[in-house]
Amino acid sequence: MEWLESFWATYSTLVLSIGTNVLLALSIYLTLATGLLTVANAAFMGIGAYTAGLLTTQLGLPFFIALVLGSLLPALVALAIGRPTLRLSGVYLAMATLAFGEVVRIFILNAEGLTGGALGLNGIPQLTQWFDVALAVALTLFVLLRLARSRIGRTMEAICQDETATELMGLNVGAYKLLVFVLGAMLAGLAGGLNAHFTFFISPDEYGFDRAVEILAMGVLGGTGSPWGAVIGGLLITLLPELLRGLGHYRPLINGVILILIILYSPRGIWDLFRPDRESRRLPAAH
C-alpha cells in the first residue's frame, strides 16, 4: 500500500480537481444540452465555495450541512435571476450571465468584512475526502443519466433543436429552462463547496471570466449529447495541462492546439466520436 500513499501524496489534489471539474462540466452540460449558452456557472461555483467556506470557518457548521447550503444558495440565486435572463437567447443570454458573473465577483471582492475581499478567504479546513468527491460525482452522474434517458432529457434535446415547436407541443419550455439552470447552479455550487475544502484558500479571481470559459470549454469539448460527454470534458481539461507538463513553456500552446483540433474534427464534442449511432446520425439522407 506504500505506492498508493505516495501516489496520493503527489496526486490527491489532481484527483480531487478531476472530480470537482467533472461536476462543473456536468453543471454546464445541463444548460448546453438544452440549447442555453449560459456562462454563470463560475459565479455559482464561487457563491457555493464562499457560502460553504464561511459556514465551516466562521460558524463551525458540519461539513455536510455547509455543502448542502453551499449548493442551495446558488440554486436560489439562479431561481431569482433565471426568470428574467432566460427569456434571452443565444449571445444575449451569454452576455447577461457573463455580466451576472462579474457582479458576483465584484461583490465578493468588495464585501471585505464577510469574504476577506481581494485577500481571499484563508484557513478553510481541509475536509474534502476523496470519497466525498467520488460520491458526489457518482450520485450526480446517476441522476443526470436517468434524467437524460427520460422524457426530461428528450425535452431538453427538443428545446435545443426547436424551442418554439417544443412549446407548441404543450411543453412549458420556460419551466424546463429554469429547471436546468437551477440544477446547474446547484451542481456548480456543490463543486465550489467541495473545492474550497481542499484548496485551503479561495479568492474572488478564481471564479471570474477565466473559470467561466474553462467550464464552458469542458462542456463543449466533451459534447452535450450525453452526461458522459461532460465527464470526458472535465477529465480532459484537468489532465491536459498535467500530461503536457514536460513541454514547459509550450504547454499552453499545445493545450490550445489540441482543443482547436477537437473542435474542428468533432464539433459535437469528443463524446460524439464514441456514439454507437454516430454514422447514421451525422450523414445526410442521400450520399
Next chain:
Amino acid sequence: MLTLSSLSLRFGGLQVLQGVNLTVPEHGIFGLIGPNGAGKTTVFNLITGLLRPGAGTIEFLGQRIDRMLPYRITRLGVARTFQSIRLFKDMTLIENVLVALGGRPSYGVTSVLLSWGSYRAAESRDSEVARGLLSKVGLAGKAEQRAGALSYGEQRRLEIARALATKPKLLLLDEPAAGMNAVEKRQLIDEIVKLNAGGLGIFIIEHDMSMIMGLCHEIAVLNFGGVIARGTPAQIRANPQVIEAYLGQDEQSPSQTASVSP
C-alpha cells in the same frame, strides 16, 4: 369551437390583420385561403399564442386564449403543423412523437429517480401510443430513423403525428400539401378526412384550390388582412370579390405595365 372577434395586429407601420372575425365550427373542416401575404399564417400564430393580438379576442371552447402562453393553448386542445416544417431533425421519429406526448406527462421527475419500475412502465406505454400514431400516418416502419432523413412528404406526415400526440380537439394545418406530389396529396386528403371522421376539427390553410374546395365544409378568404368572404366551397367559387382577389392581378398587370412604361 374557435371564435376570432375583431382581431387586429400591426407590425410597426404594417397593418397585418384588421378586424378579422372568424368562427370555426366544431368537428368540421374549415379552410382559410388568400393570396400570399394576406396574413393567413399570422392568424395561426395568433391562435397558437406565438403572437399577441393588438386588439380583439380569441375564444376556444368558451375560454379566452389570446393572452395565454402557447403551451397552455396546446394543452387546451389546439395543435398545429408549420408551413416550413419544424421537426426535431436530429431525433428519431418516435422521439419526435414522444416529446409531444410529454405535454401531458405520464410520469414525473420523482418516478424517474426513485421508482424505476413505474417509470419504465410509463415509458413503454408512451412508446406504444407513439408507435400507434406513427402507424396512423403510415410511418410505423421508420420509427427509429432520424426525422431529418425523411422525404418531404413523410416529414409533413410526421408533423401531423406529432401534433396528434398532444391529443388535440382542433388541428391547424398550415399548407400541409406544399411541395407534395399528386400521390402524396391524395394520401394526405384521405388522412385528413379520416381524422375528421374521428371527431377532430380541422382548420387548414392551403394554396391548392382543388384540394381546399374538395375537402372543406366551409371556407374563409383573407385579403390584405381582412376577411373578404365566407361560405361553402360553391359560394366561394362564385364570389366575385374572391375571383378579383385571386385573378385581379393577372387581369391588370400586363396592361398596367404596358401603360406605365411609355
